Amino acid sequence: MAMKVYGNGMSVCVARVLLCLHEKETEFELVPVDLFACHHKLPSFLSMNPFGQVPVLQDDDLTLFESRAITAYIAEKHKDKGTDLTRHADAKEAAIVKLWSEVESHHFNPAISAVIHQLIVVPLQGKTPDAAIVEENLEKLGKVLDVYEEKLGKTKYLAGDSYTLADLHHVPYTYYFMKTCHAGLVNDRPKVKAWWEDLCSRPAFLKVSPGLTVAPATN
Amino acid sequence: MAGIKVFGHPASTATRRVLIALHEKELDFELVHIDLKDGEHKKEPFLSRNPFGKIPAFEDGGFKLFESRAITQYIAHEYADKGNQLLSPGSKNMAILAMGMEIEAHEFDSVASKLGWEQIFKNFFGLTTDQAVVKEEEVKLGKVLDNYEARLGESKYLACDHFTLVDLHHIPVIQYLLGTPTKKLFDERPHVSAWVADITSRPSSQKVLL
Numbered sequence: 417m418a419m420k421v422y423g424n425g426m427s428v429c430v431a432r433v434l435l436c437l438h439e440k441e442t443e444f445e446l447v448p449v450d451l452f453a454c455h456h457k458l459p460s461f462l463s464m465n466p467f468g469q470v471p472v473l474q475d476d477d478l479t480l481f482e483s484r485a486i487t488a489y490i491a492e493k494h495k496d497k498g499t500d501l502t503r504h505a506d507a508k509e510a511a512i513v514k515l516w517s518e519v520e521s522h523h524f525n526p527a528i529s530a531v532i533h534q535l536i537v538v539p540l541q542g543k544t545p546d547a548a549i550v551e552e553n554l555e556k557l558g559k560v561l562d563v564y565e566e567k568l569g570k571t572k573y574l575a576g577d578s579y580t581l582a583d584l585h586h587v588p589y590t591y592y593f594m595k596t597c598h599a600g601l602v603n604d605r606p607k608v609k610a611w612w613e614d615l616c617s618r619p620a621f622l623k624v625s626p627g628l629t630v631a632p633a634t635n
Numbered sequence: 636m637a638g639i640k641v642f643g644h645p646a647s648t649a650t651r652r653v654l655i656a657l658h659e660k661e662l663d664f665e666l667v668h669i670d671l672k673d674g675e676h677k678k679e680p681f682l683s684r685n686p687f688g689k690i691p692a693f694e695d696g697g698f699k700l701f702e703s704r705a706i707t708q709y710i711a712h713e714y715a716d717k718g719n720q721l722l723s724p725g726s727k728n729m730a731i732l733a734m735g736m737e738i739e740a741h742e743f744d745s746v747a748s749k750l751g752w753e754q755i756f757k758n759f760f761g762l763t764t765d766q767a768v769v770k771e772e773e774v775k776l777g778k779v780l781d782n783y784e785a786r787l788g789e790s791k792y793l794a795c796d797h798f799t800l801v802d803l804h805h806i807p808v809i810q811y812l813l814g815t816p817t818k819k820l821f822d823e824r825p826h827v828s829a830w831v832a833d834i835t836s837r838p839s840s841q842k843v844l845l
Binding site: 466467478480481482484485486488489492493507508510511512514515517518519521522523560563566567 | 686687698700701702704705708709712713726727729730731733734735736737738740741742782785
């Protein structure tokens with residue numbers, strides 16, 4: 417039976433999982449969850465993820481949540497097909513992939529998600545973006561991208577010379593970010609820009625990006 | 636052989652996360668003290684070890700890493716045959732472990748660290764605790780701990796029936812919170828309380844306390 421992913425293609429965290437499934441050429445069924453109707457807060461959903469968030473993965477008797485745990489599971493289960501997303505064959509290489517995955521999780525994600533929350537989610541709630549929060553987080557994001565610019569001058573991808581989960585996890589938020597008026601943060605850094613354009617050329621990306629339909633409020 | 640080195644501070648929660656893992660694995664290592672007051676972590680040569688300027692950084696015979704949870708995972712895999720088992724075999728068990736580590740990082744730590752900062756670390760810097768923030772963050776932590784209470788009713792530890800990295804990652808910040816009024820949130824939930832008592836009484840947890 418194919419894996420089931422509960423969530424919607426426009427959700428960043430769901431898209432992370434979908435990218436991984438496509439990179440691994442794995443069949444799956446996407447089961448939509450109506451977030452605007454708060455279906456993710458119903459007992460039937462909370463029994464799968466008590467934190468009430470998408471995505472959730474079901475694979476036979478296994479139920480998983482947290483997108484980066486799901487991608488790690490998919491990458492490991494299907495390590496012998498598709499793209500090698502974890503460099504599982506070598507402990508030290510695998511550790512470097514985990515390191516840059518942690519960087520995405522703890523340095524990149526907090527800053528970029530705060531910007532996207534203000535520019536895309538807050539207007540959907542009928543409120544005005546907080547410019548101070550945007551500015552503060554753009555500054556943090558800029559510093560992270562400075563580190564990336566230096567790293568990508570030495571290696572083609574963040575964890576080395578091949579595409580891994582460390583790169584993949586960045587894609588959905590960056591895609592939305594590039595639709596805002598702050599895309600210069602990426603475009604003004606030549607190595608980061610080249611890396612981003614490479615990530616956008618991957619077949620898996622071309623399958624997932626049409627689902628990333630939310631747009632920033634005009635700004 | 637160059638051996639294992641940890642570049643950090645003995646009071647730092649992220650440094651302690653790595654030290655506890657090394658003790659669990661009964662590995663020898665050297666703690667190289669980074670002077671945070673002097674900003675040593677924001678200057679060379681430390682920045683070459685971690686361009687984000689945060690402790691800890693790690694080295695194992697020339698192999699270099701940063702990010703405490705990447706380091707603990709490396710230790711757990713590389714030294715799988717030594718000391719205590721910190722992982723769980725099989726891809727589904729490892730997935731549950733990965734999920735538990737993500738929950739600690741994204742749901743628990745973001746809130747618990749704020750409570751540690753407000754109530755303990757701010758005092759080191761002569762700043763005042765913001766009780767409004769404490770109150771707000773305790774509400775959030777309570778909700779996370781409600782989920783943990785349910786989980787620990789089914790399983791002795793968070794990922795499975797033995798201690799793993801998932802439990803370990805929580806220890807340093809919990810140790811600090813036990814010294815604050817936030818302790819009540821753990822005490823009020825019987826399964827969480829028993830789990831906290833268990834993980835903080837492990838010899839490796841005791842070794843990192845000053």
